[in-house]
Each structure stands twice: as C-alpha cells, then as structure tokens.
Amino acid sequence: MWQPATERLQHFQTMLKTKLNVLTLRKEPLPTVIFHEPEAIELCTTTPLMKTRTHTGCKVTYLGKISTTGMQFLSGCTEKPVIELWKKHTLTREDVYPANALLEIRPFQVWLHHLDLKGEATVHMDTFQVARIAYCTADHNVSPNIFAWVYREINDDLSYQMDCHAVECESKLEAKKLAHAMMEAFKKTFHSMKSDGRIHRNSSSEEVSHEFESDDG
Numbered sequence: 001m002w003q004p005a006t007e008r009l010q011h012f013q014t015m016l017k018t019k020l021n022v023l024t025l026r027k028e029p030l031p032t033v034i035f036h037e038p039e040a041i042e043l044c045t046t047t048p049l050m051k052t053r054t055h056t057g058c059k060v061t062y063l064g065k066i067s068t069t070g071m072q073f074l075s076g077c078t079e080k081p082v083i084e085l086w087k088k089h090t091l092t093r094e095d096v097y098p099a100n101a102l103l104e105i106r107p108f109q110v111w112l113h114h115l116d117l118k119g120e121a122t123v124h125m126d127t128f129q130v131a132r133i134a135y136c137t138a139d140h141n142v143s144p145n146i147f148a149w150v151y152r153e154i155n156d157d158l159s160y161q162m163d164c165h166a167v168e169c170e171s172k173l174e175a176k177k178l179a180h181a182m183m184e185a186f187k188k189t190f191h192s193m194k195s196d197g198r199i200h201r202n203s204s205s206e207e208v209s210h211e212f213e214s215d216d217g
Contacts, residue, residue, distance in 0.1 A: 058104075060102070060103045060147075060174075061099050064088065064166070065165045071162075078164050079142075082142060099115065103167055108192070110149075110185070112125060128151055130186055133182070136150070136179055136183075137179060143168065151163050
C-alpha cells in the first residue's frame, strides 16, 4: 500500500526510536576474556636471574696437599705423601664421606672445583697448569681409589716447591680414568709448547715425560 513520504518518515522514526529503547534496556553479555595457563606466561624482570653453572668432571674427595722433595719422580714416589694425607683424612672422616670437589682435566689446565654442602660447585677453584705437573699415578697401596699428582708450585719470590696433591675417587676405575686423562692433557700441552718453540724440536714427549706415569692397570 502506497504511503505518503511524510507518513513513511514518521513510521521509520517510530521504529528507530523503539529499537533504540530496546538496545538501551537490554543487558548485553560482557566480552569473553581468555586467560592463558600459568606455564604459558613468560614473566619479565628487571634483574637478571642467576643461572647455575654446570661443570663436567669427576666428583672426588680432595685429600689435600703435602710438600715432597726430590727432582726425579719414579714409580712409588707418591706413596709416602699419599699415606700421610690418607691418615689425616681418615682421622676426621665419617663412615660415608661425601665428595667435596669436582676434578676437571682440560688440555692445558686442571680445575679443582670445590663443592658446598649441597654438592654444588662454589666460586672457589684451584687451577693447575698441566706444564707444571711432573708426575701422576692412580697406583697406591693404601687405596686403589686414590689419584695423585706432583705439582711444581711457584711462590711469590719466584722460588718453587713440589707439592703432592691427592683425591679419592668413587672407584678404582675412576682413578685410572683420571690418570689417562691427565696423560692425554700432558701430550696435548707438550705438542703445543713444541710447536710454539718453547721446547726444543728434537725433544720427544717420552723424553720430557719420562717421570710422568699413567697407570693402565
């Protein structure tokens, strides 16, 4: 049915007004909020988190060091100092003594990381230069689990002394593995020093390390 323009306009205005009233009174649902699972949220902080450093090596019980005399280190030369260190250790040890260090043998250095009561590495670390190691062995009568090495320690006045260091491993096999690893580190150090000219080119690793022992067992 045809309607005049004014009537159609009035009808449209009435419908629009009615719809606006309905929209105003209707309670629309709140928008949906999606929450992520806690593990999917990455928290940011202004202070960096300290990451625990991990070290590779063999867990050992460091028995200590003792000065030794002589310049020729032959088979059995560490037996006496190791016995002294072992006696001091057994006087204070309990039935089950936890490892207190981590021995890490590298091509040019040996790192002795000291562990805390929780068995974690501390910032305290002893460093030994492989070139100053005169002798090492895992063959000891007092205990087959002991690995020892003789180290040339240089003092502040440039004098030096020979110290015997010893560690107790978890097994005889671990002690022998350390002896072999030390020998390999010595060979790499020797070849590096030879190529740099710090060792006479006619010298061989056998001549330089004639007193350096690694027990195969």
